[in-house]
Amino acid sequence: MGGAFNVNHFNFMLTGAVWTVGLSLIAFAGGGLLGFAIALARVSRNRLLRWPATVYVQLVQGTPLLIVMFLCYFGLAMLGLNLPAIVAAGLSMTIYVGAYAGEIWRGCIQSVPRTQWEAAECLALRRWQRMRLVILPQAARIATPPTVGFMVQVVKNTSLASIVGFVELTRAGQIVNNSIVAPLLVYMLVAGIYFALCFPLSWWSRKLEVRLNFAHRRQPDLAFAPA
Amino acid sequence: MSAVVSLEDVHKSFGALKVLNGVSFDVRKGQVVAIIGRSGSGKSTALRCINRLETIDHGRIEVCGHVVSDERVDLNRLRRDIGIVFQSYNLFPHLTVEENISLGPRHAKGMPLAEARRITAEVLSRVGLLDKLHAYPEQLSGGQQQRVAIARSLAMSPQVMLFDEVTSALDPHLTGEVLRVIEQLAAGGMTMILVTHEMAFARKVADVVIYMHEGRVWETGAAALLSSPATSELQQFVGVTL
Numbered sequence: 001m002g003g004a005f006n007v008n009h010f011n012f013m014l015t016g017a018v019w020t021v022g023l024s025l026i027a028f029a030g031g032g033l034l035g036f037a038i039a040l041a042r043v044s045r046n047r048l049l050r051w052p053a054t055v056y057v058q059l060v061q062g063t064p065l066l067i068v069m070f071l072c073y074f075g076l077a078m079l080g081l082n083l084p085a086i087v088a089a090g091l092s093m094t095i096y097v098g099a100y101a102g103e104i105w106r107g108c109i110q111s112v113p114r115t116q117w118e119a120a121e122c123l124a125l126r127r128w129q130r131m132r133l134v135i136l137p138q139a140a141r142i143a144t145p146p147t148v149g150f151m152v153q154v155v156k157n158t159s160l161a162s163i164v165g166f167v168e169l170t171r172a173g174q175i176v177n178n179s180i181v182a183p184l185l186v187y188m189l190v191a192g193i194y195f196a197l198c199f200p201l202s203w204w205s206r207k208l209e210v211r212l213n214f215a216h217r218r219q220p221d222l223a224f225a226p227a
Numbered sequence: 228m229s230a231v232v233s234l235e236d237v238h239k240s241f242g243a244l245k246v247l248n249g250v251s252f253d254v255r256k257g258q259v260v261a262i263i264g265r266s267g268s269g270k271s272t273a274l275r276c277i278n279r280l281e282t283i284d285h286g287r288i289e290v291c292g293h294v295v296s297d298e299r300v301d302l303n304r305l306r307r308d309i310g311i312v313f314q315s316y317n318l319f320p321h322l323t324v325e326e327n328i329s330l331g332p333r334h335a336k337g338m339p340l341a342e343a344r345r346i347t348a349e350v351l352s353r354v355g356l357l358d359k360l361h362a363y364p365e366q367l368s369g370g371q372q373q374r375v376a377i378a379r380s381l382a383m384s385p386q387v388m389l390f391d392e393v394t395s396a397l398d399p400h401l402t403g404e405v406l407r408v409i410e411q412l413a414a415g416g417m418t419m420i421l422v423t424h425e426m427a428f429a430r431k432v433a434d435v436v437i438y439m440h441e442g443r444v445w446e447t448g449a450a451a452l453l454s455s456p457a458t459s460e461l462q463q464f465v466g467v468t469l
Contacts, residue, residue: 118280119317123331123383124306133330137321 005185009176013186016172017193019086023158023168024197026090028151031097038102040131043109053102060099066160068092073164089161089168097154104150108143109135145212148205152198159194169193230289231256231387231418232277237286237296239272239442246272247283248442254387254420254435259413261433261450262422265464269442270422274389277420278309291386307335310380311389314396316372318364318379324351325360328379335383343382350378354408370401374408381412388412390421426453426465438464 041053060068072095073088083091112135120130162171173190177183230253239247246269254260262270275281277288279295279302288295291308319327328350329343338346351357354374364372373393380388390409394402406428413419413432423429429436430450438446438461446452446461456462 115313115315115317116319119313119319120330121302122278122280122306122309122311123379124303124335125331126303126335129334133334134319138319141321 003180005176005180005182009180009186010189012176013169013172013189013193016167016169017197019167020155020158020169020194021197023086023089023093023161023166024151024155027093027097027154027158030090030094031101031154034094034098035101035105038098039105039109042102042106045127057099057103060095061103065092065096065157066163068095069160069164085161085164085166088164089158089166092161093154093158096157100150100153101147104146105139105143108139108146111142112138141212145205145209148201148208152201152205155198155201156194229256230254231258231291232420233287233289234273234277235287237273237276237288238284239269239276239281240284246442247276249286250439250442250444251286252437252444252447254418256418257416258418258434259432260420260435260437261429262420262437262439263424263426263429263464264439264445268439270439271391273439274311274391274420274422277389278306278311280311303335307383308386309389310383310385310387311391312373312376312380312393314392316364316369316376316396318372318376320364323361323363324356324367324375327364327375328382331379331383346382347378350381351375353381353411354378355404368401369397370404373397373401373405377405377408377412387418387420390419390423392422392424394423394425429453440464 038053038057041049042057044050044053069089069092072092073083073085076083076088116134116138117130120134125133158168159170161168162174165171167175169190173186177186180186232254234253235251237247237250238245248269250269250273252260262273264270272281276283277290277295279300283296286296290305293300293305293308295305319330322330325344325347328347329340332338332343332346333340348357348360351360354377356371356374356378359367359371359375364375367375377393393409394405397405402425406425409419409421409428410432421429421433430453433450436448436450436452437444438452438456438458440460446456446458452461453465456465
């Protein structure tokens with residue numbers, strides 16, 4: 001590259017942005033599955049499920065995501081496990097999202113009134129039926145705005161993967177800047193692209209929150225409707 | 228006739244607070260029993276112990292052959308025999324009236340959809356709300372929600388029904404429509420235990436009135452008891468309510 005900022009630089013950054021989106025999707029999918037399991041384990045009556053889940057959440061919440069990335073990329077390499085940057089970054093993001101989403105969803109499950117559990121219990125429904133048919137559909141509705149809000153954090157935090165050499169948007173910006181040394185322009189563009197990715201999510205989150213708080217209309221939840 | 232519900236010397240504390248202090252009574256098949264008493268007298272707790280929403284510290288409770296006070300009791304089988312209706316209705320807000328009612332028969336009893344729907348329509352017409360089949364709970368008045376809650380309980384064809392102050396959240400007009408449904412059930416021979424503040428209603432439908440005071444059965448007898456209390460506590464209580 002070199003010289004003045006040109007369209008090739010911009011295309012290179014857009015390619016980085018695609019990887020940012022890709023890493024975010026890996027984080028949503030992997031972290032979402034793990035977070036769901038963590039949330040269920042955290043509200044379980046079984047201590048053997050509850051305890052490890054609690055320890056996991058505490059550990060991850062008390063560790064910077066950057067250090068988790070270092071451990072997955074450089075740390076595991078010392079043990080002979082050389083993960084490609086995308087895998088190490090995806091794994092780190094999954095670990096991170098799993099803990100935070102798990103905590104958000106645990107709170108949502110527990111905010112469904114106790115009386116709903118009781119009513120379901122009195123209809124002779126088994127514990128998992130109560131969870132699946134009565135509690136989770138209501139918790140899912142409560143969980144949507146904070147979850148979408150958290151997704152914005154996830155997208156922005158994928159920028160930390162630049163440290164382990166994964167060429168996503170931030171790393172692409174750094175590379176372009178190293179070549180042409182125009183930090184104000186380059187990082188303004190990087191910021192602009194992040195904003196373009198995150199703003200629709202924030203906007204959606206706000207909209208969902210308003211709908212939940214004010215309109216209070218309930219629609220049949222297809223995902224959890226009794227079969 | 229043998230007792231459908233029987234409590235023997237039941238004790239229950241919440242921490243240092245003694246709520247039930249040796250409660251004993253029997254309910255026979257087809258009987259309507261009204262439990263009255265002040266707030267904090269232990270009447271709602273006694274009711275919740277009968278279907279094991281609360282566990283007891285001492286004593287024995289038996290319902291339809293299930294020894295409720297036994298730790299190993301099969302709770303799901305017990306709950307198929309006992310229906311309960313709560314003060315705050317506790318309908319499931321994300322489900323329609325039909326889904327609320329058919330949930331138990333379909334998933335707890337494993338009934339086929341068509342059969343569950345037929346039963347739903349039947350119990351809903353018994354409470355006079357067949358036209359609300361596809362409504363959501365929030366679209367109904369308090370009285371209608373409570374009638375749906377009664378129908379939801381009826382759909383499980385329970386042997387005994389428990390009513391925990393089911394009209395306390397309703398205004399007098401809506402209270403009337405709920406009480407009429409309960410009266411119909413009584414006329415139909417349903418065994419029922421009602422915790423209630425509606426003295427006139429207790430007098431009208433109850434075969435037996437139990438007055439609870441300080442966690443004990445203070446006085447018990449036919450509904451006429453309310454007109455001629457033996458203890459000063461009941462006299463005072465009736466005097467205050469009437």
